[in-house]
Amino acid sequence: MTTQLPVLTASDFASDQDVRWCPGCGDYSILAQMKKMLPQLGVSREKIVFISGIGCSSRFPYYMNTYGIHSIHGRAPAFATGLKSVRSDLQVWVITGDGDGLSIGGNHLMHAIRRNLDINIVLFNNRIYGLTKGQYSPTSPIGKVTKSTPMGVIDNPLHPLSIAIGCEASFVARTIDVNIKHMEHVLRRAAEHKGTAFVEVYQNCNVFNDGAWDYATSRETKADTIVELEHGKPLIFGKNRDKGIRLNGMQPEVVELGKGITEDDLLFHDEKAPEPSLAYLLSRMRYEDDFPEPIGVFRAVEASIYDVELNKQITVAREKRGDGDLNKLFNAGETWTVA
Amino acid sequence: MSTTAEAITVDSSKEVIVLEGATVRLAGDSGDGMQLAGTQLTGTSAQVGNDIATFPDFPAEIRAPRGTLAGVSGFQVHFSSHEIFTPGDQLNALVAMNPAALKTNLSDLENGGILIVNEDSFDKKDLKLAGYEISPLDNHSLEGYQLFRVPMTKMTRDSVEGLGLSLKEADRCRNFFAMGLLYWLYGRTPDVTLRFIESKFGGKPDIAEATRRALKAGWNYGETTDAFASSYRVDPAKLPPGKYRNMMGNQALAWGLIAAAKLSGKEIFYGSYPITPASDILHELAKFKNFGVRTFQAEDEIAAVCSAIGASFGGALAVTTSSGPGIALKGEAMGLAVILEVPLIIINVQRGGPSTGLPTKTEQSDLLQVMFGRNGECPMPIIAARSPGDCFDVAQEAWRISTRFMTPVMILSDGYIANGAEPWRIPDASKLPKIPITHPGPRENGEPFLPYERDERLARPWALPGTPGLMHRVGGLEKEDITGNVSYDPENHQHMTNVRAQKVENIAKDIPPQAVDGPASGDVLVLSWGGTYGACTTAVNRCRKEGLSVAHAHLRYLNPFPANLGDILKSYTKVLVPELNMGQLRLLVRAKYLVDAIGLNKVKGKPFAVVEIVQKIKQLLA
Numbered sequence: 001m002t003t004q005l006p007v008l009t010a011s012d013f014a015s016d017q018d019v020r021w022c023p024g025c026g027d028y029s030i031l032a033q034m035k036k037m038l039p040q041l042g043v044s045r046e047k048i049v050f051i052s053g054i055g056c057s058s059r060f061p062y063y064m065n066t067y068g069i070h071s072i073h074g075r076a077p078a079f080a081t082g083l084k085s086v087r088s089d090l091q092v093w094v095i096t097g098d099g100d101g102l103s104i105g106g107n108h109l110m111h112a113i114r115r116n117l118d119i120n121i122v123l124f125n126n127r128i129y130g131l132t133k134g135q136y137s138p139t140s141p142i143g144k145v146t147k148s149t150p151m152g153v154i155d156n157p158l159h160p161l162s163i164a165i166g167c168e169a170s171f172v173a174r175t176i177d178v179n180i181k182h183m184e185h186v187l188r189r190a191a192e193h194k195g196t197a198f199v200e201v202y203q204n205c206n207v208f209n210d211g212a213w214d215y216a217t218s219r220e221t222k223a224d225t226i227v228e229l230e231h232g233k234p235l236i237f238g239k240n241r242d243k244g245i246r247l248n249g250m251q252p253e254v255v256e257l258g259k260g261i262t263e264d265d266l267l268f269h270d271e272k273a274p275e276p277s278l279a280y281l282l283s284r285m286r287y288e289d290d291f292p293e294p295i296g297v298f299r300a301v302e303a304s305i306y307d308v309e310l311n312k313q314i315t316v317a318r319e320k321r322g323d324g325d326l327n328k329l330f331n332a333g334e335t336w337t338v339a
Numbered sequence: 340m341s342t343t344a345e346a347i348t349v350d351s352s353k354e355v356i357v358l359e360g361a362t363v364r365l366a367g368d369s370g371d372g373m374q375l376a377g378t379q380l381t382g383t384s385a386q387v388g389n390d391i392a393t394f395p396d397f398p399a400e401i402r403a404p405r406g407t408l409a410g411v412s413g414f415q416v417h418f419s420s421h422e423i424f425t426p427g428d429q430l431n432a433l434v435a436m437n438p439a440a441l442k443t444n445l446s447d448l449e450n451g452g453i454l455i456v457n458e459d460s461f462d463k464k465d466l467k468l469a470g471y472e473i474s475p476l477d478n479h480s481l482e483g484y485q486l487f488r489v490p491m492t493k494m495t496r497d498s499v500e501g502l503g504l505s506l507k508e509a510d511r512c513r514n515f516f517a518m519g520l521l522y523w524l525y526g527r528t529p530d531v532t533l534r535f536i537e538s539k540f541g542g543k544p545d546i547a548e549a550t551r552r553a554l555k556a557g558w559n560y561g562e563t564t565d566a567f568a569s570s571y572r573v574d575p576a577k578l579p580p581g582k583y584r585n586m587m588g589n590q591a592l593a594w595g596l597i598a599a600a601k602l603s604g605k606e607i608f609y610g611s612y613p614i615t616p617a618s619d620i621l622h623e624l625a626k627f628k629n630f631g632v633r634t635f636q637a638e639d640e641i642a643a644v645c646s647a648i649g650a651s652f653g654g655a656l657a658v659t660t661s662s663g664p665g666i667a668l669k670g671e672a673m674g675l676a677v678i679l680e681v682p683l684i685i686i687n688v689q690r691g692g693p694s695t696g697l698p699t700k701t702e703q704s705d706l707l708q709v710m711f712g713r714n715g716e717c718p719m720p721i722i723a724a725r726s727p728g729d730c731f732d733v734a735q736e737a738w739r740i741s742t743r744f745m746t747p748v749m750i751l752s753d754g755y756i757a758n759g760a761e762p763w764r765i766p767d768a769s770k771l772p773k774i775p776i777t778h779p780g781p782r783e784n785g786e787p788f789l790p791y792e793r794d795e796r797l798a799r800p801w802a803l804p805g806t807p808g809l810m811h812r813v814g815g816l817e818k819e820d821i822t823g824n825v826s827y828d829p830e831n832h833q834h835m836t837n838v839r840a841q842k843v844e845n846i847a848k849d850i851p852p853q854a855v856d857g858p859a860s861g862d863v864l865v866l867s868w869g870g871t872y873g874a875c876t877t878a879v880n881r882c883r884k885e886g887l888s889v890a891h892a893h894l895r896y897l898n899p900f901p902a903n904l905g906d907i908l909k910s911y912t913k914v915l916v917p918e919l920n921m922g923q924l925r926l927l928v929r930a931k932y933l934v935d936a937i938g939l940n941k942v943k944g945k946p947f948a949v950v951e952i953v954q955k956i957k958q959l960l961a
């Protein structure tokens with residue numbers, strides 16, 4: 001017998017709370033794509049939990065008609081770990097930002113990824129602290145002038161995907177807030193991945209860091225600054241799709257197609273490569289170094305999943321020793337009787 | 340000497356003197372296996388039917404430099420033919436495996452007490468490491484004791500000869516020689532230790548045989564040497580009838596949690612980060628996956644508590660454990676649990692502070708930390724265990740309160756309780772009180788679910804993800820009463836603050852009234868909490884036997900206090916609060932009840948000696 005799941009729409013996933021992000025914030029687009037994507041999964045709303053930390057992005061759970069926890073700064077991956085460990089039946093999403101996930105919560109992010117729980121982590125990267133009104137974040141570029149860096153940022157920024165890949169992430173992807181079709185696709189891929197799916201979203205903070213991603217979003221430049229990854233396909237970009245990425249030893253280089261260079265000379269994307277080096281190399285291609293920045297799925301491999309293994313151990317222990325019996329426990333080992 | 344370990348007969352041919360009880364300490368290098376030897380003497384004495392109390396005392400370093408004063412590890416066992424509550428103030432017998440152990444422990448040995456030393460270790464090098472100019476064995480300084488110089492190293496090596504052990508391996512059997520000698524001295528059978536050897540070293544026949552032989556050599560030495568003219572016997576204690584086992588505090592907390600889970604139909608999620616002296620709870624729980632126990636060794640203390648809160652949201656019996664430094668790190672998340680109003684057990688096995696402090700030594704100095712150590716108005720119930728066995732009951736009580744009131748509950752234990760042991764009467768699991776828990780069911784009618792609607796106790800519903808129609812969001816922002824929606828309304832914040840406080844206050848109506856041991860009014864009330872129970876009970880009993888008007892109230896519930904505590908405090912001329920801190924409970928009762936309580940306070944990493952409390956009581960009555 002099969003039960004027909006009720007057909008849900010995006011509006012079924014909207015909570016009754018007013019959305020309170022600044023008008024024009026990139027978060028609206030992410031929320032909209034999430035609500036549009038979720039009904040496609042065939043997972044009922046009560047089976048979904050959104051967990052966030054602190055920051056603008058972390059208000060996200062309040063706006064979803066699912067279960068949710070708006071937790072404390074940086075710790076959302078830890079809450080998700082506990083929840084998923086005891087409730088593998090739930091689909092768990094972590095919503096975080098560049099400050100929440102990479103600064104105060106860097107440790108938890110790193111460990112959630114390496115454990116590879118079956119959860120999805122979406123990091124909204126706007127390269128600024130928004131909720132505290134404009135201090136630099138761990139992804140702000142060097143030289144960036146902010147309220148807390150009037151003479152410019154002097155610490156090297158972190159790159160979220162490089163971090164994730166360094167932590168042996170089994171799924172890594174990047175998308176852009178205004179690229180709505182692409183985002184919907186990437187979120188869906190993340191949801192369908194078994195294991196921790198880590199997604200970086202380039203998100204514009206139009207109040208404190210407006211235009212941080214202009215190079216990747218503006219009509220004039222995006223064809224030259226972004227390269228869309230497709231599994232098994234060569235890395236080609238440019239308005240006329242006449243440029244590509246070629247590997248020169250361990251170094252990627254931008255080449256022009258034609259003049260003796262064909263598609264076959266280019267780097268072909270392999271998201272299933274067991275070795276993460278290629279994905280890492282892609283994560284280090286940066287606009288400031290005159291590379292197009294890849295978007296799409298960098299890496300999607302199968303790996304052992306923490307909550308699955310944990311539950312397996314429970315099952316095996318029960319098979320071997322029987323379901324726990326208190327009287328047996330109390331009376332095992334050395335005992336004596338007082339008459 | 341025979342070359343194989345044969346059965347040891349307990350009947351000694353020498354005179355046997357019957358004692359009421361004895362306090363024995365084994366002391367040696369931290370690599371000498373004193374904790375193992377002490378544990379074995381404990382189990383063996385328990386098996387005889389003695390009442391027991393133990394006090395393991397070891398350095399923070401795993402292997403401090405060999406032979407030094409800093410590296411001395413000790414294990415004290417008090418066994419008795421009557422009911423006892425403490426590991427004993429003064430030693431009747433001390434086994435010192437090296438000069439450093441002698442130097443650091445001798446002051447605790449009673450005049451005329453039995454002093455057994457490993458003579459072979461009193462060489463130039465070890466004497467120098469211990470800071471002795473000349474050997475105390477040779478300069479008459481030990482004349483006030485019954486000194487037995489035993490060549491333990493040599494005799495142990497002789498006993499294991501022919502087994503092909505290296506000298507180092509042979510010397511590692513010395514603690515079994517010492518055990519054998521003590522078993523002879525106090526007329527105990529080695530059965531428990533022989534079974535232990537079989538289960539521990541069964542896979543290594545050489546080591547098993549060597550330890551058996553060393554054990555027997557120690558016993559034989561006592562029996563045959565002329566040095567020991569007599570041995571002792573301590574008869575079984577008249578404990579309440581039943582089946583008993585030896586129980587340590589951390590083990591009892593783990594078992595109590597397992598019982599609480601069974602009794603409430605839940606499975607345990609245990610988020611924790613290793614820290615002394617709490618880690619043994621993690622080790623113990625990790626063994627019981629067949630009870631559905633999920634232990635999670637988190638990346639840090641914060642992740643440990645946060646993962647537990649996540650698991651609680653999912654419907655598990657969620658626990659996190661630490662000691663003071665880790666509890667400090669958990670502060671923000673504990674505040675979240677308070678405002679989320681979810682069940683959660685937090686265990687603080689206290690140790691000496693501040694900061695890293697004295698990791699392996701006991702103290703009660705985190706009471707104010709757990710009472711107030713969070714931002715905002717953030718009340719949390721606190722209950723404290725009084726002894727190793729009591730931990731079993733306290734764990735269940737914490738879960739009962741946590742789920743009835745939808746609140747995190749703090750359990751306080753301490754290093755002394757955690758590592759101490761006592762006989763534990765095994766309960767019949769089917770007679771343990773159930774802990775009923777209900778979750779709201781699916782809602783199909785489309786009516787909004789109200790996550791902060793409250794029952795008569797002010798508890799909110801525990802709605803679990805996966806339940807259709809109950810989708811809701813919780814979080815650390817102040818929430819509107821009933822709906823749980825984010826609210827910045829000033830009146831609502833005042834109201835919610837009051838409600839959270841009142842909910843915790845309501846627990847006072849749900850717990851038994853405070854009991855008093857002794858006269859209902861009189862000259863002195865001793866008010867105690869936590870691990871000082873044994874010392875305070877013994878001290879008060881001793882004073883009453885001398886005809887003094889002294890009563891004793893030992894608190895399990897520290898927040899809220901039992902409803903009748905104020906009346907009790909006002910029924911005595913003086914209130915004495917002995918604590919292993921500088922006066923934390925005293926501060927609370929003075930503030931709450933305006934009672935001029937007097938403190939007896941020390942922080943020396945050691946429990947109270949009974950005599951310290953007796954003296955203070957007498958001073959107050961003088």
